[in-house]
Structures are given as C-alpha cells and as structure tokens.
Amino acid sequence: MATQLKNSPLNFTWPEEGFTRVPYWVYTAPEIYAREQEVVFGGSAYSFIGFECEIPNTGDFRATKVGSKPVIYTRDETGQVRVFANRCAHRGVQFCYETHGKGKTEFICPYHQWTYNLHGETIAIPFRRGLKKQGGMPKDFDMKQHRLQELKVATYNGTIFASFDHGMPSFEEYLGPKMLHWVNRVFNGRPLKVLGYQRQRLRSNWKLMFENIKDPYHASLMHVFLVSFSLFRADNPSKVQLDGTGLHGVQISQRGEQKHDEGTEDIRQNIAHLKLANPNMLQPEKEYPGEATVVMQTIWPNLIIQQQSNTLAMRQIQTVSPQEFELHWTYFGYADESEEMTMKRLRQANLMGPAGFVSADDSEVMEATQFGVANYPEAKAVVEMGGRDFEDTDHMVTESMIRGFYSGYRKIMGL
C-alpha cells in the first residue's frame, strides 16, 4: 500500500450520475486505499482515538490505529492527552509493544532505547555522544528534529480525537453546532467509565460500514429483532440530520409498541408475536431528555457513536486492507451511575457487537456486499432512496446520509 505517490492522479472515473451512484472499484482498488490512507486518515480529519477515562493518570497509555496507522495515546505530567505515531523516530519500530499500560514516565524503544518523554520529545539516545570518545551521533545532530510524530489532539467531554494535520480547526468547529448537539447528548460532561471492548475483522471495505450505519432504511427491514421488538421502526417518529459537508450525520429515532401495521407490512420477517423468555435483557430505562431512544451518529472518518436504549458504544473503524476493516467497540457508561443501570447496559449489549442480535446482521451483510461487488468493478450502486440530493429529513426512508458521505468523500479524494 506504500506505493501510492503523493499527488499522482488516480485513473478512475466516477459515474456521471454523481453521488447517487457508487462505483464498485471504490471498494477494492489498492490505489484508492493507499490514497485514503494519505488524504483521509492521514489528512485533515479528526479521528476518534479513545476515552480520557481509559488513561486517567499521567503515564497511562493505550495503542490504537488511525486508519491503518498505529498510534498511542497517553497523558503527560500536565494532565494533557497526547497522541503519537507508534513509530520510533530512529528507524521506525512500533516501539510500544503493549496494547495498554500505566505508569510510564517515558517511552523507550526496545531496539536502541531511544527514549521519549510524555510530550514525544527525544530525551535520550544511548551513545549519542559515543562511548570512550568513539562513535555517537554527529555533533550537529538535533534531537529536536527527531521526535515522535505527534498528532493534533482534541478532547471533548471525555472523548479523544486526533488529526495528523496540525492546521485543523477546533473539534467544535470541525463538527459544527448541529452535530455537536447530538454529541453533547451522551457526552454531557458526566464522567465516563468503560465497560469493555469487542473487536471484529470484516472482509469488507471500510466505507461499507459507514454506508450501513448511515442507512436507516435497512434498519427497519433487515433487523427482524429490532423491528419485532419495535426498538426501531420506520414508522416510529424519527429523523436524519447531516452537516454541510455531508461527511458527518446522525439518525434519531424512538422506540414504539410491538405491533403490526403499515410500518411493518413491508417487512416480511416481522414477528409481531415474538416474546423474550428472559425479558430482563430488554428493559430500557429513559436516561436522556426528549423522546429519542436511538441515536446513531457518524463522525468522519472513523467513528460511530451508538446510543441504542441504554447500550452506549463507540464503534471505531480501523482499516486493514482494501477489502478488510476492523470494528473496535468500546462500551461505556457513566462513572456515577447505579449498578442497575450498568447491568442494563451489559444485558442490552446482547444486541450489539460480533454476536449482537442486531449487529450480527450487519457484519454478515457487509461481507456479503463486498463479495457481491468485488468482482464486478464495472457495476455501481444506486443510492436514490429519499431523493437525489442530501438534506435533513423527518423520516428514516432515505439514503440521504450516504449521498452526503460520497459528496464529501469525492471532494477529499479528488474523485
């Protein structure tokens, strides 16, 4: 993937219909993938990194990825969160072997023990001055010029985002007030706690994950479990909102009654009579103002914020190859919540993740999409549900957010 050269033109032509079509080569071409690493994940965007509560103290750290690029996040002695490429300034070693840890005062690369403080500055190079007057680095070698690559960090009410572009505006500006409103709903300043992780690798292009979650249309049709228990129904009050770029979006909906009517007549597999043998798995409790019970927000380029009833999770997208991505789920709650509420979240977690009563459908269909499109590069998707433009709607019967996504994607990719 390293062969893409900066600014070399991509020999691909987007269908003339524009963002109501998605050409299938966009899910498979190595050149596209390499360019995405460069201008999407390596470019001017805030990628989700993790939570502040995962690294509460100075020297706590975790490893993650921005796209395919390994990074670590840690907290320095001033309490500031720092994000660095997990790549030694000397000869590139992924110097941090552990996935997480604590109590670091510095990071030492195992290879030659170049040592970095919690600001990513190189503070020690063994034998820099040589040994017994022999060897060592050149006199004019400037350690300041050889430090860990740092990312610009934005923390927001306990969440951590970062960008390889230090010219980025503030996170608030990046998201804009409309999107920020929904972020504020869950991340309202209340201290957070992590309940655990789930991770899965899909043989699917990463963009299909966004298409999936930006697509309320499917939720009311494919997810028999959701629909049967009316956790999500097309005919429940609901809306879709996008930011100006189309890259960020949110779908808002509310739970209904279990029933069979217009909303479900189109849904062949709806099982109105379905009952749970152990109902305690689904006894949601209202915890946010307003009627919305489901808010799924997508933040470019790698995050889905999931609030489905009481199950809260960040779904972070990591890319592996043109035809593989990983989904890393971090489930969370609030530090000061009751044990009962935590238990509700853990029980409702059965809906989500690699074995989720709902999400399993999605991981299966995303791979099925990749297998369907991978060998038909000349064909294309048609994305016209709800019209041919992208705008906010007061309903779920639309692919508006997908059109918005590709509108923004094409600009960034120069496609």
Place this chain on the structure above:
Amino acid sequence: MATQLKNSPLNFTWPEEGFTRVPYWVYTAPEIYAREQEVVFGGSAYSFIGFECEIPNTGDFRATKVGSKPVIYTRDETGQVRVFANRCAHRGVQFCYETHGKGKTEFICPYHQWTYNLHGETIAIPFRRGLKKQGGMPKDFDMKQHRLQELKVATYNGTIFASFDHGMPSFEEYLGPKMLHWVNRVFNGRPLKVLGYQRQRLRSNWKLMFENIKDPYHASLMHVFLVSFSLFRADNPSKVQLDGTGLHGVQISQRGEQKHDEGTEDIRQNIAHLKLANPNMLQPEKEYPGEATVVMQTIWPNLIIQQQSNTLAMRQIQTVSPQEFELHWTYFGYADESEEMTMKRLRQANLMGPAGFVSADDSEVMEATQFGVANYPEAKAVVEMGGRDFEDTDHMVTESMIRGFYSGYRKIMGL
C-alpha cells in the same frame, strides 16, 4: 483486481516465437488476471453453469461463479433456466446466501428487501413510495432500469451454459459441429442425475488446468496408475481434435491391455504387474458406441467434460486470484441407469477428484508448476511436442491443443 481499466493497454510483450512459447508472467500478473475477468469470463464466451437436473422445478436454485463473478441459476415459472449475477441491483449485496435451495417464488435481498421475480425483474422495493408520504424513491425512478444483471443462457441436453454477452451466437454455433459431436456423446438427451460434488482449491493459475487437460502427452507418462492399468496409454488408439479457434478441444482414447512394450518403455514408473486387491474398483462397462473409452473435452473458458470409463464429471474452473483457482467437480450419471452402473461410477470415482488415484497427480503438478514459474517471470514454457502449429492428430504425442489454446487466448486478450 478491480483496478484494471477497460481498454487500457497491457504492458506485456508475448515472446516472438508465438504460441509455441508461454511467458510465465501470464500466470501471475494482477493486470492479466483483471483483464481476464473482463474479456474472458466477463466477455463473449459461454461458461458452464450447471445441470438442469440440479434445478428441476420452478424456484429451485444454485449458486456458482463465472470466473470470479458470483452468479445464481434458477428456473422460472415457465420452466426456463435463468442465470443472474448474485449482486443486488440496489447496493450490490450477494443477496443469495445459500449455496442451493428450492421453492423460491422470488429472491429477496436481505439488506433492504428489494425483491426480484424469477425473471430477475425488480418487483418490490420496500418504501418505494415512501411511508406516510415521506421519503421513497424519486417519482421518475424506473424499476425496469434496476434489475438483476441477467446472463444469456444456453441449455443443451441437460447442461446449462451462460454468457455476460447477450450478443452471443447459439451454443451450437459457439462450439461448432466437430466439438458438438463429442458433447452429444455423453449428453445425448438421456435424463441426467447428479451423484455428488467435489471441490478443491489450487495455488495455481487457472490456465494451468487447461494446459493440463489439453495435454494428453503427460497422461501417458505421469499417471502411473492409469498407465499401469492401461486405462490410458500413448500407444492405445487415440486422437486429438480442436475447433477453429483452438479454444475448444477434445482428446479421445481407448483402454488397452496391461502390457509392457514400446508404449511404456519410455514410462519409467510403469508397473506392469500392478494388481488391485479389490478389482471391483475398476470393472468398466462399455456404454457408448465406438471404441473410445476416454473422452476429455475442454470447452472455453471454464469447463472440462470428463468421461473416463464409467466415471462422468463436469470440472468447472473458478478463479480466485492470479495464483489460485478452484476446481468444482460435478459427478453425474443417467437418471434411468441401473444401480450397478451407478455403483461402477461411484467406485471409479476413486480415480478422480482431490484424492483421485489419477487426478491427485495433476493437482500436485499444477501447484508445482505455479511454484516453478511464479518467480521466473522472464522465463517461458516451450510447447513444441507434435509440432509448432495446432491441428487434429490421430495420436496423443502432441501439445497441439495447448498451442491452440494460446492462439485463441492471445487474440481475446490482445496479447
């Protein structure tokens, strides 16, 4: 593989000797593979799909592939066989998850339940008119323009072939009378029955499978089992025939006596004394007019019709990557044959397939060829046994069919 652009030139130069040489880059280059998907499997050729008897009734279906392209075949309510790309018209999902099934009246994509009748026409799009006057597809959206991609189908005495090119001539014209003659031998209108399947994946380029089977020369040398039991010997009466393009071919031969003479003196491993502890595995019964006991026919671009004694099989080639292909064996007999004959076929099946006393040699040598050539792209095969042209012969001591194959291949590939 999706990155090959239509009509872009291939930067490869065939050796000046022409089709008596095969340059080894033809077995490994991603650009060649992508072009093959486009112009060979996706182009003007009839690929073998399956048998009519596999889908006897309306709504029966099976999944297979044309090259790397997933398709399904089914039977509509008029009894006509239909072949469709297994790719939803909406956003590309491989909508048919099952490998086979029955009783379909329509195909429903799991993602958004776009529904297709057995003609591949889109007959239902949930929320197409929106819900409660909201959303839905644009007024001018024409379902007719968004249907399953259908392939042109040719059925011939129980076999099913299909092409992505709807301008194809009839199957009879495609094969020509000389080739058709041999197809008619086995597929004479007698109703067929499937005895079972065998599948294997080889780390080898798909063309090496054709080289192998278009090469009677090797059979009398490598296959000690065949030779020792005189099931196939170079000195048995035999011949080779090709069609005008060189792409299709057939080798015809007959069983001889177990012996040791000129025909085998060149065959070092011939074991004239070899006996079966359980002879019932090899008690062939004559079932076709004429003396031929072995007829191996290759039909461009993905089929081998195998008749070795009483074991009948279609060997379908599916491509996986430049250096991998799969061989899918469908063993069959006649619906009205005796149990004894069926048992003979099942016993003789020990000769063929992934564990075949004969075919195991072939799968091993095909991988050994790939490993031999993959890292010597600058080298080339010499294909001069039996001369430097391709024509019919009354003997097996020739690579005529391989030369014919590459003559046709180069024209189609523009190489």
Place this chain on the structure above:
Amino acid sequence: MATQLKNSPLNFTWPEEGFTRVPYWVYTAPEIYAREQEVVFGGSAYSFIGFECEIPNTGDFRATKVGSKPVIYTRDETGQVRVFANRCAHRGVQFCYETHGKGKTEFICPYHQWTYNLHGETIAIPFRRGLKKQGGMPKDFDMKQHRLQELKVATYNGTIFASFDHGMPSFEEYLGPKMLHWVNRVFNGRPLKVLGYQRQRLRSNWKLMFENIKDPYHASLMHVFLVSFSLFRADNPSKVQLDGTGLHGVQISQRGEQKHDEGTEDIRQNIAHLKLANPNMLQPEKEYPGEATVVMQTIWPNLIIQQQSNTLAMRQIQTVSPQEFELHWTYFGYADESEEMTMKRLRQANLMGPAGFVSADDSEVMEATQFGVANYPEAKAVVEMGGRDFEDTDHMVTESMIRGFYSGYRKIMGL
C-alpha cells in the same frame, strides 16, 4: 510480483539526504520487490546456497531459494557442485519435489519425464521422436537449447555460492581480501559437518534483517541476555569493517566480564547479577586465533555468517513477499571436532534461532519495525549513528554498515 518489466523506471524518489535516510516505501512496495528479484537476487551477486558437506556424494541434492527463486544444488559425477533453477525446461514445473535426497543419476520431471543429467543437460524427452512415427518434437528441435537453467557456482572452503550472472568474477574477487579474511577465519579448510536446521518466517521486509545484523549499536542495548552475560558489550574491544561497495560487512567483538559500568549505564535492562541455573549452556571455548569471540559477517545479498562463541551458523535470507521473508539457519561445526565441542555448540544454540535467548529479540523487533513503518510510506529512518558516511571503525557505536548497505543498494536498484 511478475509484473515488473525489465528496465521500466521506478516511480520512487529517494530522500535527498541520501543513505543516511531510508524511505519506508522501500519495505512495502511491490514494484521495489519485483525489481529486487530481478536485479538483486536474479542479478550480479553471489547468493549463499549451502555447504558441500550437505551433498558429499555424486547425486546428493538439496533444494533452496535465491531470493524467491527456487533452485537445487547437487554434485555431478566429476564431484563438481551444480546449482540449477528448480524449473523444468519444458513447462516450468518445480521438478524436484523433495527438499533433499541422494543417489540421483539424473533428475526426472514428474510431468512429462524430461530427464536431466547432473550437468543440467536434457538427456531424454519421452516420445521426442514420436511414437510409431507419429508426433514427437520437431526435427530441428535442439535439446541443447532447452536445458535446466544453471547458475554460476563458486565453492569456497566447503561453502557454496551461486549467481544467475555467468559473467561474475571469482568469489574471492567478489568479496575482496578484507572480507575474505574473516570468511577464512571460520572456513579455513577444515572439513565441516551440519548440526541441524532452523527456519522461521517473519512478516518483515528482508532488508530489515540486514539492517539488524549490520547494526552492532542495537546489540549492546536490546539484547539484555547478551549484555548481562557480557557476551557482547559496546565497551568490549570491537570493530566494524566494510568492503568498498558497502554491501558486505563484518562486526568483530570479544567477550568481557560481567560488570556494571559506563558501557552498561546506558543499558537500562542490564541485569549484572544474572546467573544461569545451569551454567553449562554458556561455557565457551576459544577456538580461533586472536581475541575476537563474536564475528558477524554479512555477505550481499542473502547471507549472515554467525560466529558467536562456539555457535556457528549460516543465516540465509529467502524472500517471500514485499512484507515477508524467511530466515534459514544452518548450524555447523567441524567434522573432526570433539564431542564436547559439538555439545557446546548445541548448548550455545539456545542463544540463536526462533527461540534464541538473543535472536528472539531480533525477530520480534523486525516484525515490530515492519508494523511501524508499513503504513507510514511518507516517513523515513534516520541512520546517523557514527556519522553520515560509511567506513571501518574500531568501535560498535555506529550504523556505518547500514549506510554502506544502502549506498550499494541504491546503485544496484537505480534508486
């Protein structure tokens, strides 16, 4: 990998700093890898093949690889060592299936039994003259033109090297006197014996293996075991030598006392008090003149000669893909040595190989480097320890040999 065309330009630009920087695309780009196969392993270099004592008698043989190219080495009836591409002259089969064997008077390809003598000449082609006057090779077919591809072989005191370039100078000239001096130390004409093999596959580019072993700087820092037992210390007398091209190199060092002082104060993990519960694993015996106890010599393009105390091994690099290589270890001793000495070698072997107390650190850090650099193609290594040029030194505090390596590499690759 077969798609690289001879003499096509590589679209990569080396950093202007020159060989004090290594751009990370050099470890991942398929085009670079393909070119390396062509001009490095397939070009004008002597690759290590094996030992003469592995094939003592006529007809003994072993299989190995030059880069990614499969070859075999054998001994002909005159006692001369021969190296051939393991690729049949007919249609490319890796005709030698076994990894090693003996007693061959000829090599017979399994596919059509083309037969080669121990000189690689084609001596038999079954049915070459046809059968019963039918078929066969063209009258003017010249078997001499179709033989096994032979490599130019150089044997030196029991070692075997070979090159695809028959215009190569002698091995002595190739290495030059300075490098030859160190080869002579271990390979002094004393008959050798092989003690066994170890093999490992690393998800790392092959050049990182050379960087690792051409880097004495890391040894005194990363290898806690080495340092703690003072088997290798930066402050032990030691030196580095290169040939003129920079491609070959050697580091020479000597054991010291277990201690804690300037040499180790920079080494955080030094465990001065470390003791072996079973000391017999480390009771080296002097066996060469001079003070040196550790001599690690790198011979372009695929060999490391290891002499660490009494453990002797050839480490042969085989390439698998741009991001994978294999290390094949052949441990040896002298045919006439005492059982005690052999036992010392076997015990000290615990230091090396896939589970080595020392080498395990290296295999781990090589993969960690690949993972660190693979997705940052725009970044580069800084290689300035010991200066910005490459020359011999009387100390270990230098990356001189790495700079030399890339100086030579760039010339050969045209980068």
Place this chain on the structure above:
Amino acid sequence: MDAKTANTKTGSSKPSDARALRADIYDFNSAYAACIDDGDIMLWPDFFTEDAVYKVIPRENWDQNLPLATIFAEGRGGLIDRTVAITKTTVARPRYLRHFISNIRVLGTDTGVIRAEANYMVVETMPTEVTRILSAGRYLDKFVYEGKELKLKQRFCIYDSEIVPATIVYPF
C-alpha cells in the same frame, strides 16, 4: 479395581471418582459440541441448569476485570432467547462449526458444584471457503448433577481470539 489399588498399582494421584467425574465432563462436552456442530441448536439450552449463566468473554475484558461480555445469557430463558434469535431473527450466511474440547481439568467440588476448565477451539467453514479458526480459548465451568445428568450452572468462554473474524452466530 478400587481407587486405592489403582493408586498403589499405578501411583495414580487421583481418586477414581475424580476420574469418573472427568469422564462424565468429557462425555458432556462431546454431546454439547455435537449439539452445536451437527445437532439441533434448539436443544442447546438443555445442557444448562434453570439458573445458568453463559458468557462469551474477550480475554482482554476478563483480564482487565471489565464486565462486558460478547454474549451474556442469563438463565434458561436467556439461552432460549439466543437460540430463537439464531434460528428466527438473525440474517446470517450458512456455515459449519466444529468444536475441539481438550485439556479438561476438574478443579474441585464445593457443596455439589464442580468447578472445571477446558481448552476449546472452534473452527468455522463458510460455504466455498477454506476452514479457519473462529475462536480459541478456555471454558470456565461450574457443573452440577441433576440426577445422573451433568448440567452447566456456568460456562464462561474466555476467548483469546479477540479479533473475531466477522460474526459469532453459534455459541462456543
């Protein structure tokens, strides 16, 4: 022979009833696996007690004392709901699973509850794909006898394979 003679004969370090216990668990696990691999998944809850707890837990959560499980079925009801979802609501591609359960260890018995462990590997074969390792890990079990039948009061599947390949449809 009785335990004692066994011990004297072979120096066996285990009383014979521990042997029989492990043998029962071996048979239980074999039947359990067969139910999932080749049998009727709807019968899977019958291997558990009424108040059983079944969890599939990423090893990292277990090691960090994080409470999240990937599957969390409470009681026979929770197990039944899982089987209903598998068979009625989940839209998953067909696949074959195959369980390999080995290294069974009986850790002890308190008041009728037998604590045991085993290593498990589940390999998965998707149609037209080669067989792959879906999950490898450890069972943390609590068994009780209901009559002569062993039942699981607890099965925690702590999985090393933290990066799940695609989807977990059937239980481990």
Place this chain on the structure above:
Amino acid sequence: MDAKTANTKTGSSKPSDARALRADIYDFNSAYAACIDDGDIMLWPDFFTEDAVYKVIPRENWDQNLPLATIFAEGRGGLIDRTVAITKTTVARPRYLRHFISNIRVLGTDTGVIRAEANYMVVETMPTEVTRILSAGRYLDKFVYEGKELKLKQRFCIYDSEIVPATIVYPF
C-alpha cells in the same frame, strides 16, 4: 469400584463398561492417527475389518443424500489398494499430516457393533510452508471387537472443509 458405586459416588451417568469402551476407542484412534502421522501407512488397513467400508465424504454430499465420496474404499482390499497407490503410483509432494481426534461419543451397541462418533481435525505441513488446516469434520464409526482388538467396520469421514486445499494424499 463397580459401576453402581461409581454412580452413587459421582452420580456418573455412564456404566463403567461404557467408560472402558470409550477408553478403548480413544486408544484405537490414537494408534490410528499415529500410524498415518508418524508410522507406516501400509499398516493402516489393519485397523479395519475384512469387510470394512471407509469413505471420505464432503459434508454437502452427505447432507443432500448424494452418494459420491471423495475416497471410497471397500473392504480390506480397497484399503490396501489405497495404500499401494499412495506409496507406489501417486506422484505427490512430500508433506506432514497431524490428526487431532476429540469429542469421542459412543452412541450405542447393537449385536456387537459399536456405533461411535468423534470430531477430527487434520493439519498439513508442506515443506517450506506454514502449517494449515487440511480438513475438519466428523467420524461416523462402527467398531467391532476381534478378540480384544477393536477394528473399524466402518469409518465415514464427513468433512466440513469442502474446498479441499490442493490434494488429499493420506487418509483422514
């Protein structure tokens, strides 16, 4: 101890002779695997009765009641022919196989014929390649005692791994 005391002691649900039976099958399978993995393949037929039937069957054929097998050896003779082909006529690259047989289940005994099942995995290592899963599936067995020796009257290897990686040279 006798079965009854065993049962009272441990609540064991199995009579002791079923235990001994499974133990015999375990030992049989271990010897069977060792013969293929590390032993002399020519001795493989000795694990079968004179009239034995050995089949290697793709699971899809088994599930669809299609009669085709990938290997179909009838009687000791058919097994011997297979070993002769393996050792004398087949032109195959060298390889290592390794069998893992677990979850043995004794299903019952009728008139001296013991029906049993097991899960098997066979991993394959080709020279200079990493170890891979060659086949995973289930044995459907029928055993009989010839004297004190168990013999296979039937072994059907129903394999999940329908896409065979290259070639099946040695039996499962």
Place this chain on the structure above:
Amino acid sequence: MDAKTANTKTGSSKPSDARALRADIYDFNSAYAACIDDGDIMLWPDFFTEDAVYKVIPRENWDQNLPLATIFAEGRGGLIDRTVAITKTTVARPRYLRHFISNIRVLGTDTGVIRAEANYMVVETMPTEVTRILSAGRYLDKFVYEGKELKLKQRFCIYDSEIVPATIVYPF
C-alpha cells in the same frame, strides 16, 4: 470392576492400570498446558524431574538424525534459565498461547519410566491479530512418578511446523 471383568465385559484390550496411567498423563498434560496458557510460567519447571531433558526439535532434524534442537534445556536448571529469559531478558511482544494435547499413547514402562506420546497443537494469538497455528507436532515423553505425582523426565516436542511463524517465546 477389576481389569479382568472389564476385559470380559467390553473386550477391553488394556489392563485397567494402563487406563489409570493414561488418565494420569491426560491430567498432567492438562495442568502442563494450563500453566503455560493461563498460569505462571515460572512454575513450568516443576513439571519436570531434576535431571529432565526438554527439547523442541524441528522434525527435519529428528528425521535426519541431526542433533540440533531449537530449545535444549538440560535439567531443572536449564528449564529455570528458560523461564528467567522469558520473563526477564527477552524483549518480546505480548501474545496468548493455547495448547491442544490429544491422542495420548502410553507406549510402555521400563523400570518405572513410562514412555508416552501425544499430538500437540499450539495456537497463538497476537494482539490485534487473528489466531493462527504456531506449531503442530508430537510429544515424545518419558514420565516417572515422584510419589503420586507424575514428572517429565523427558519431553521432546518434534514439530512439523518447521517454518516457525516469527518467534517461539513460550514452550510447547
């Protein structure tokens, strides 16, 4: 029941004490694996006798009678040195190992030394990677009883997986 009745009842070909012996080895191997997979590697040497020899040997060396091993630990001391290196000096990335030990065969006993074999598979999971086969092969064991405890006097791990994926950090 005693061995004889067992034999008459089931035709068992093994004396009961051989059964108990295999059972002890099974339990031993399960504990051995748990020590490496989930336990404290520092306790690993306790599974061996004072004079034990532990080797990890590529099958090609074994088959060609080449003396080189990949790991060669002599005596309790050599085993302890290995654990010290693993925990104190080796700079290796974290990983999970999981052992699957099956097909245990008791080959015989001479003067208190029990010769046994087993097939083993060790799968490895690196952080953020899918589980892979690290090594498959065979144990060649010599056991002795120290009191009622089995100890390994010899464990040779002959591995088919000659191309080691990266690094062997923990023992097989």
